Each structure stands twice: as structure tokens, then as C-alpha cells.
Amino acid sequence: MSLAAANRAKTTGDAMAVTDGRMTLTWAALDPIMNRATNALLGEDFGAGAPRAAVFAHNSTEMALAYLALLHAGVSGVPANFHLTAEELAYILKDSGARLLFVGPETAEAGLAAAKAVGIERVIGWRCTGIAGVQPWDDWLAAASDVEPPTHMRPLPYMHYTSGTTGRPKGTETPPNMFPREDDIAGLFAVLAQQVAAGAQGPGILVGPNYHTGPLGSMRQLGGGRPLVVMPKFDAEQILVNIERYGVATSVMVPTHFQRLLALPPEVRRRYDVSSLKLVSHTGAACPIDVKRAMIAWWGPVLLEAYGATEAGSTNMISSEEWLRKPGSVGKAMPPFEMVVIGENGERLGANQIGQLYFRDPTGRGIVYHNDPEKTAAAHIEPGVFTLGEIGYVDDEGYVFITDRSSDMIVSGGVNIYPAEIEQVLIAHPGVEDVAVVGVPSADMGEEVKALVVVKPGRAVTSDELFAFVREKLAGYKRPRSIDLVETVGRNAMGKVNKRELRRPFWPSDRTIG
Structure with missing residues (x-):
């Protein structure tokens, strides 16, 4: 039995595992698909180095299955923004070393062009029947065995691409505080199950595009046994429909989502029961104070703000209750990180003094950019002490406030x-x-x-x-x-x-x- 299905099958094998409104799978139905997809990946030739496969597709059930299979097979997923042109995608494919590409019907043409440009011979797509050069997802699965695959493979984090000082995206692995570094796949899925069991109980809803770090976490939660509702595209009222229909408990959103939800007419907002929500993380940008107050008034104190970056993971968090007491703060530093504020002349600053915000990672890792030691070094003032390019201060209770941004992002x-x-x-x-x-x-x-x-x-x-x-x-x-x-x-x-x-x-x- 696949590890994701095993995390739920004992009690809820016939319950929904994942749906996008078009295609719904129970945990029992998910099991043979994951076995076939995992075995198919294990049979691919990824060449030397870390096995990597890129996913260049819009949100869908199949997209979620592709990411879940990558976790099962110990293959590093490369999330590619589905807005990219073929040239932009080709750069990421080449730099990451990906040897396999998954596409959807909306991205097949650009994906094929990019794959051809960098010599990737295997492009697998769902709902792409008849598109020359794309192997149908269903055929790829059917050619593989549905026997239970091995679990001894070493789990590999995703390779994300974020902007860089040269204007070209830079690769960075999911940091250890976001992706469990276990010895084998069985260990990884055991930890994921523990995380889901310890968190808010109920389905999650994928609202943002899954090439983002925050939403991508829902793939790991699915692996841990949390059911997932996938939104193919953002629709404010449909989010409310799905929260009520599926009893959604958790999500990751950005302030723009909140603004569009609040823009719905009051009678529409009152129409839906959102009382199942237990935890809604938000990240990606500063949330206007009036917007956040309005969301807390509507949904209750379920908002958890996470501040950080793709290359560092979440460095700070603040609950709704804390934020109401400290409006505008991004919260205290989370372990293992410690805050360091540096003045213009390199001096260490104290409480309520504005300076460049740095984070000390006691493990010494800091942040690492793939194939770019110069950019990695430039982000640090000493080993393990890095900046995300922002200015601010830490108050006398340890809460961080961002006042400026030194980078041009x-x-x-x-x-x-x-x-x-x-x-x-x-x-x-x-x-x-x-x-x-x-x-x-x-x-x-x-x-x-x-x-x-x-x-x-x-x-x-x-x-x-x-x-x-x-x-x-x-x-x-x-x-x-x-x-x-x-x-x-x-x-x-x-x-x-x-x-x-x-x-x-x-x-x-x-x-x-x-």
C-alpha cells in the first residue's frame, strides 16, 4: 500500500483523499495510482546526480498526484511557474538538471518547446491526448506495476526557483525546517503523518498556484493523510462554497486572496458557513492592517502569519491573538532562527532600533543558492547569519516589525x-x-x-x-x-x-x- 494511503486507510479508506471538482479520488482509489506512479518514476533514467523532475502545470488533481508520487519515489520536484515562457522554463530545467517534465493541457506546448531546447526526452501530461511528444499520464501509469514499491529511497526536497541579483531565477532547496530530512521514504511519511495528526483536523484547501512554497506544503500534508481540495483557479465565492461543502480546516493564502474575499457582497459572505476553519496561514507579502482586522472579525482568530522566504522557510510567525496586540508585527523568530539587527556601520543594534534584519541559523546552514556560491556568500555577513533584504526593528518583547525593504524586489x-x-x-x-x-x-x-x-x-x-x-x-x-x-x-x-x-x-x- 502506498504510504500516503496507509496514513489514512485504516479508518477512512473510502473517504475523499483529493478533489478538484472535476476528478475526485478516495484514499482507496489513490493507493494503486501512487504505486504505479512511484514504480514508473523508479524506472526512469535520471542520469547522474540527484534525480529531479519538474512540474509545469495548473492546479488539478493530477498535479497533486504528480507531486505526491515524487515524494514517494525520492525524486526532487522542481515547481515551475505555469506563467513562464518556454525560454524562461528552459533556463530552470537546465539549471536544475531535471530530466523529466510533467505538464497539463494548458502548458503542454510551452513545456514541449522548453524540454526540446534542453534535451529532455520525457514529457508526461494529463488530458494531453493527441499532442505529439507528450506521453499521456494514463498510459504512463498503465505501463507501470501496481505492486507496492520499495521505501528505502532517500527523501529529496524540492528545488524551488526564486529571483536573483542577476535577474535570473536562482535555485534553492526547501530548507530543513520545512522539509523533514529522514533516512528513507518510510521515515519521511511517518513524520508527515505525525505532523498532520498534531495539527488542525480536517481537509486542507489549495487556493494559490502550487508552484509557490506555501501552497506546496499541502502536498506534504496530503502525504501525511490530510484530505485536499484543489482550486483549479482562484474564485472567491467558490472558496467559500468549498469550505462549507468539505468542512475545510486549513489553508495557506496571501493578502490578495483576503482582499478579494472581502470584496464579495456582504450577503454573499453571510451565505456560507466557515466555522470549520481552524488555521489559515498567510504569507507572501505584508497584509494591510485593516484587511487583516476584517478577516479576523469574519473568520475568527484563525489567521497565522508566516514571514520568511523560499530559501529560508518561515523565520517568524504570529498568531491572530498576538497580532491584535501587536498590529503590524510579523512575530517572533522561530527556532532555530535568532534575530540580529545590524546598523549602517555594522554595529549590533538593540531593542526598538531600526537596522538591517539578519537571522542567525545556529546550524550554520543559513541559506544556499544552487549553482551560485557568490549569491550565497553575499546573503551572509558570517556563516549562518543571513538577510532577506529588509529593514526593521525588534521591540522589547522580541516582536519583529518591518519598516523598509533594502532589496528592489x-x-x-x-x-x-x-x-x-x-x-x-x-x-x-x-x-x-x-x-x-x-x-x-x-x-x-x-x-x-x-x-x-x-x-x-x-x-x-x-x-x-x-x-x-x-x-x-x-x-x-x-x-x-x-x-x-x-x-x-x-x-x-x-x-x-x-x-x-x-x-x-x-x-x-x-x-x-x-
């Missing part, structure tokens, strides 16, 4: 967007002399991308022309929402741009500018 709807990548595309336009990309306010997404472009003398370039230029080269979420033609971006003699000053005119005067 744009956080839009919980998604990290690095301006350098967009700037590299725009500067390639023959009529562009200089460009700077900044984040500006968005009522819906928190921030959105704005490009400030200097046109070469004598050239007639319009914003519409630049919008069309980037459309073919960048995923939709990275494209500027506005492009301003300006005389200068204020580059100094050293060639640097003060992004803080460029952002200033676009932000309200009462908002701390990052």
Missing part, C-alpha cells in the same frame, strides 16, 4: 518579481537608452510593475510598442502594468539607480517606502 499578489530581469528585456529594444523598473501601489495586488524608460535621442518609441515588445519575452505576471517615458532614471557616476527615490512619487506619504 517587487511583491505582487504574493509573487516575487525581480526588476533586473524585466530591465534586461526592455534595454534590448533598439529604441531604449535606459530603463528602471520599480513597484508601485496596486489596490488589488499590493504592488504592480512600472517601467521608467528613457528613449534614445531621435527615436520615436511609444509605450504601446514597448508593451508589445515585452509580451513575447516575459511571463504575464512579470510584464509592466504601466510604462512611463522619462528623461532620466537618475543614474549616478557609478552607474547606480536610487530605486527608493524613483518609487517615492508613486507611494502615499504615510507609507514607508522600501
